[in-house]
Amino acid sequence: MLETGNPKYLTILNMIIDRIKNNELVPGSKVPSENEIIKEYNVSNTTARKVLQEIEFAGWAVKVRGKGTYVNNFVIDRSAAKILSFTKNMIEQGLTPSTLVLDSEIIDKDWLITVSGKLYSVPGPIYKLRRLRLANDIPMMHETRFISLSCCPEIYEHDLQGSLYRIYSEKYHRIIEKIEQDLSAIKLDEYSKEKLGIKNETVGLKVEGVTFCDGELILEAEESIYRGDKYKFSVQAVP
Amino acid sequence: MLETGNPKYLTILNMIIDRIKNNELVPGSKVPSENEIIKEYNVSNTTARKVLQEIEFAGWAVKVRGKGTYVNNFVIDRSAAKILSFTKNMIEQGLTPSTLVLDSEIIDKDWLITVSGKLYSVPGPIYKLRRLRLANDIPMMHETRFISLSCCPEIYEHDLQGSLYRIYSEKYHRIIEKIEQDLSAIKLDEYSKEKLGIKNETVGLKVEGVTFCDGELILEAEESIYRGDKYKFSVQAVP
Numbered sequence A, B: 001m002l003e004t005g006n007p008k009y010l011t012i013l014n015m016i017i018d019r020i021k022n023n024e025l026v027p028g029s030k031v032p033s034e035n036e037i038i039k040e041y042n043v044s045n046t047t048a049r050k051v052l053q054e055i056e057f058a059g060w061a062v063k064v065r066g067k068g069t070y071v072n073n074f075v076i077d078r079s080a081a082k083i084l085s086f087t088k089n090m091i092e093q094g095l096t097p098s099t100l101v102l103d104s105e106i107i108d109k110d111w112l113i114t115v116s117g118k119l120y121s122v123p124g125p126i127y128k129l130r131r132l133r134l135a136n137d138i139p140m141m142h143e144t145r146f147i148s149l150s151c152c153p154e155i156y157e158h159d160l161q162g163s164l165y166r167i168y169s170e171k172y173h174r175i176i177e178k179i180e181q182d183l184s185a186i187k188l189d190e191y192s193k194e195k196l197g198i199k200n201e202t203v204g205l206k207v208e209g210v211t212f213c214d215g216e217l218i219l220e221a222e223e224s225i226y227r228g229d230k231y232k233f234s235v236q237a238v239p
Helices: A008-021 A034-041 A045-057 A086-092 A164-172 A190-196 B008-021 B034-041 B045-057 B086-092 B164-170 B190-196
Strands: A061-064 A068-071 A076-079 A097-107 A111-115 A118-122 A126-135 A138-148 A176-187 A203-213 A217-227 A231-237 B061-064 B068-071 B076-079 B097-107 B111-115 B118-122 B126-135 B138-148 B176-187 B203-213 B217-227 B231-237
Touching: A008 A034, A008 A045, A008 B118, A034 A045, A045 A061, A045 A068, A076 A086, A086 A097, A086 A138, A111 A176, A111 A203, A111 A217, A118 A138, A118 A217, A118 B008, A138 A190, A164 A176, A176 B176, A176 B203, A190 A217, A203 B176, A231 B231, B008 B034, B008 B045, B034 B045, B045 B061, B045 B068, B076 B086, B086 B097, B086 B138, B111 B176, B111 B203, B111 B217, B118 B138, B118 B217, B138 B190, B164 B176, B190 B217
Parallel strands: A076 A231, B076 B231
Antiparallel strands: A061 A068, A097 A126, A111 A118, A126 A138, A138 A217, A176 A203, A176 B231, A203 A217, A231 B176, B061 B068, B097 B126, B111 B118, B126 B138, B138 B217, B176 B203, B203 B217
């Protein structure tokens, strides 16, 4: 996409970054060389060099001396303001999503969760479901969903490997209206490190959310832990 | 505020939480006792006890055996979708904000920043300004602003201890339209730990943003580090 008033190198740069994001250029593959950029976009070698420098500077690729510039491991930029299933988010990024159900239990009471400093109650009984979500077989996040069985009776009868949003809508005709959520930075605990397959000490992004459908009805709460090294959350702020 | 369809204890709970958030009840002070809640809200001792339990469970207060229930140290819930100066955010939370200018320099070129996977350029020369922001004298975050001097010439002539947004608007008549930003979890480096006065290893929330005014004009970029133990970012997600 062309930005208005941007110099040419920035336009080329964003075109190449788009190819990385679309997975046309996968991690570990080469980005176009200086000569290829010169030919393909009809620019000077100064411009081509600047493009490659900036791709590297922005963290999309790494230069290996005498070898070329290689696409870096991916980081997912996830919109925090749009309800988007993990499955769909990964497919849009050109990655192959999969899901592993870790465990589940039925809790015979309401579930309380504080979001934006306000306490909410998910009407019980609750189906507590833990899942690990992977992209190209790499564990990306794990989530705990607290689903209201009064909203979605016997949800455990359905296939829980895919999008729960789809089950809410197709099986229970629940229209999701909004999710109130809090994002915070955490140090990964042993459970998260094991599930996410991370040995070295690292950080994670915690999302605590409460999902509303059909007016003010609370359908579920969630607590998800995203790998800090693989995720950024983007939000547009307005006055 | 009354939530629709909520049980009574939840209503009382949110009223008391609001008093903590408004700083009517400051950290270290007592929340109303069981007897006070019974009298004030005309409820049973079961309800009053549940209110106190849930205030504690939600992390707003801590029970000291034989003494009472005391308001916990604050955590700021900051909306990520609303442009809000630190100063205003703190005042709304009933805290007293202050600012310490750390250092500044003029950089004689454009400043490049990648947000939401897209590279943006802030037109140079750039005024790079680092500031520490405090609430009730506690360091809460530090920020690096990369301000376009072609948008705001000689901005360093103004008082840089307060809201820069106010300077943009009052001195340069720049209307801020939106901020594109990325939130990520980081391990605090030595610089951040020193400035934020944190000794123990801890995590932070990094905000990288680019600010647009008057259409597509980029006014500034920012890179801010918020204390992970004091901040949550809230965002509403919609379909």
